[in-house]
Amino acid sequence: MLFRSGKLNADGTITNIYCHFDGYPEHNGVILQEHYYTPFKVDQLLALGNLSVLSEQIGEKQDFDSYSTRNNDWCLAYGRDRGESNQQAVVDSYDGFFSKDHGVDYLYLYNNEFEWECYNAWDLSSVTIPTAATA
Numbered sequence: 231m232l233f234r235s236g237k238l239n240a241d242g243t244i245t246n247i248y249c250h251f252d253g254y255p256e257h258n259g260v261i262l263q264e265h266y267y268t269p270f271k272v273d274q275l276l277a278l279g280n281l282s283v284l285s286e287q288i289g290e291k292q293d294f295d296s297y298s299t300r301n302n303d304w305c306l307a308y309g310r311d312r313g314e315s316n317q318q319a320v321v322d323s324y325d326g327f328f329s330k331d332h333g334v335d336y337l338y339l340y341n342n343e344f345e346w347e348c349y350n351a352w353d354l355s356s357v358t359i360p361t362a363a364t365a
Contacts, residue, residue, distance in 0.1 A: 233258060233351075235284075235338040236319075236327055237272045244327040244339065247319045249281040253336045255348050258284050259359035262338055262346045272340045278307040279317040328354060 233253030236246025252258050265286045266275050274288050282294070289304020294312040309317035328337065328349070336357065337349045348357040 231336065232334040233336040233338060234327070234332050234334050235262060235275075235340070235346075236322070237269070237276060237340045238324075238342055239321070242324050243321050244324060245276055245319050245321050246327060247276055247278070247280050248332070248334065249284050251283050253334065255336065255357050255359045259336075259338065259346065259348050259357075260362050261286060262340075263359050264362050266340070266346075267344050269340075269342060275305070276319045278305055279309040279319055280307070282306040282308060282312075 231251075231253035233249050234246050235249065236244040238244055249258065261284055266272050278288065283306040285303055285305045287303050287305070289301055291310050292300050292304060292306070294300075294306060294308075300306070307317070308314040327339075332351065334351050337351050337354075339347045339349070341347055346359060348359050349355065350357055
């Protein structure tokens with residue numbers, strides 16, 4: 231399941247990134263809520279740019295293609311780890327974040343109140359992110 235996650239900025243825009251794997255609320259929603267719950271941590275995550283895999287830690291540069299040496303507790307980023315260009319976070323208007331056809335299944339928005347909101351990208355209905363204990 232593909233998803234976009236973003237942080238609401240003071241001017242009403244949303245800085246956001248794409249992630250390729252495991253976007254459903256029971257997985258990546260829980261990781262976002264449990265490990266990226268402060269503005270500082272969210273900014274660190276967004277600074278990585280687009281991700282292949284969201285993990286519990288930002289981590290360090292690693293070999294994107296080596297399953298045997300890759301640290302699965304670290305995020306896997308297209309720019310940092312694979313060396314791809316143009317993978318940085320983008321800034322959309324509020325309406326643009328919610329109305330663009332991003333080709334994703336879920337949209338996650340960090341509202342700066344120490345929590346994430348989740349929306350089904352197809353109909354923009356609100357989706358509850360379970361707690362880690364119930365996921």
